[in-house]
Amino acid sequence: MSSGPLTAGKTPATVITGFLGAGKTTLIRSLLEQAAGRRLALIINEFGDVGIDGEILRACGDPTCTEDDVIELANGCLCCTVADDFVPAIEKLLARPQPPEHIIIETSGLALPKPLVQAFHWPAIKTRVTVDGVVAVVDAAAAAEGRFAPDPAALAAQAADAGQLDHETPVEEVFEDQLLCADLIVVNKTDLVGAADLAKVEDLIRAAMAEGGTGREAKILHASNGKVDPVVLLGVGAGAEDDLANRPSHHDEEEGHDHDDFTSFVVELAPQPDPAALAKTLERVAAAHGVLRLKGFIDVPGKPMRLLVQGVGTRIQTHFDRFWKPDEPRRSRLVVIGETGLDRDAVTAALS
Numbered sequence: 001m002s003s004g005p006l007t008a009g010k011t012p013a014t015v016i017t018g019f020l021g022a023g024k025t026t027l028i029r030s031l032l033e034q035a036a037g038r039r040l041a042l043i044i045n046e047f048g049d050v051g052i053d054g055e056i057l058r059a060c061g062d063p064t065c066t067e068d069d070v071i072e073l074a075n076g077c078l079c080c081t082v083a084d085d086f087v088p089a090i091e092k093l094l095a096r097p098q099p100p101e102h103i104i105i106e107t108s109g110l111a112l113p114k115p116l117v118q119a120f121h122w123p124a125i126k127t128r129v130t131v132d133g134v135v136a137v138v139d140a141a142a143a144a145e146g147r148f149a150p151d152p153a154a155l156a157a158q159a160a161d162a163g164q165l166d167h168e169t170p171v172e173e174v175f176e177d178q179l180l181c182a183d184l185i186v187v188n189k190t191d192l193v194g195a196a197d198l199a200k201v202e203d204l205i206r207a208a209m210a211e212g213g214t215g216r217e218a219k220i221l222h223a224s225n226g227k228v229d230p231v232v233l234l235g236v237g238a239g240a241e242d243d244l245a246n247r248p249s250h251h252d253e254e255e256g257h258d259h260d261d262f263t264s265f266v267v268e269l270a271p272q273p274d275p276a277a278l279a280k281t282l283e284r285v286a287a288a289h290g291v292l293r294l295k296g297f298i299d300v301p302g303k304p305m306r307l308l309v310q311g312v313g314t315r316i317q318t319h320f321d322r323f324w325k326p327d328e329p330r331r332s333r334l335v336v337i338g339e340t341g342l343d344r345d346a347v348t349a350a351l352s
């Protein structure tokens, strides 16, 4: 656990980053199940204004995770709302009669984590909290399909050109930034790939890090459904806020940063009698329009439970996650996330 001279006595915080749908919430859920009485608090930031991740975590029914332990900062980008939202949220947690022993922060899948780590230099929290580690979760299946970077061989050829960061797609940029800030990289969804693809993903990660110009070696772990030993995950002891120079970021090159690359909107659907048919439709729409992420809850008439829908690229999963509450409107709403230019009207029409 954190014990260096700079981190002694401070509350450790772990930043969980990773591209849309990589498995951050799943990993946190697994962590909560294994918390063994340790007081954890969660701060969750999502892209889009409907807090699905907080809902999923609250629905887990884990006694170590009460309503008060989950703080959602759902409006926008954490690093841009540091003063108004993030620092006060940390202060509030520390002021509790029983403050958390460890704070877990889930960034949005589109966040560049470095500016968030920088926020730990704010005077109000600098002497009281340290970033124990930045964990980047990688979707092994999506990475093996080439969704985040060109072929590793091509990347390796570019590695000699370290520092040339401006030729990438927005998705590649975000993916690389998250890796470059990480102390620990969790290659998740290993159940979906074979050994050869897993090796390819590790090559791709190392090539992306080399291309980004860091000399640091982050530790790489494998996981399925985010199952990682909590002692490893929460015991990095990095003091990452004091090691920013070794974490290059596209954010370093820009004045402020750009929120224009991605877009999100909510589609309100009619109740859906057939989850399997809905999943087929979503798969078709995601493929036709290049949707990056879909998530939300659906009313299935006659069913007492709400249907959780999760789409990562064209991979759609559904399951009933909890009973509708008596006073809760049975709405069917999906958050849709894609790159700017995603045709909102066409997607809405195709889903409605």
Ligand SMILES: Nc1nc2c(ncn2[C@@H]2O[C@H](COP(=O)(O)OP(=O)(O)OP(=O)(O)O)[C@@H](O)[C@H]2O)c(=O)[nH]1
Pocket: 018, 019, 020, 021, 022, 023, 024, 025, 026, 027, 053, 108, 109, 110, 188, 189, 190, 191, 192, 223, 224, 225, 226, 293, 295, 310, 311, 312, 317
């Ligand atoms: N097959 C498989 N599916 C997984 C695994 N981990 C997560 N998933 C699924 O992937 C989808 C996305 O998982 P989340 O944990 O919500 O991902 P996330 O990174 O929190 O997503 P965002 O917050 O939207 O960026 C869900 O349907 C999960 O059930 C895994 O190891 N294997």
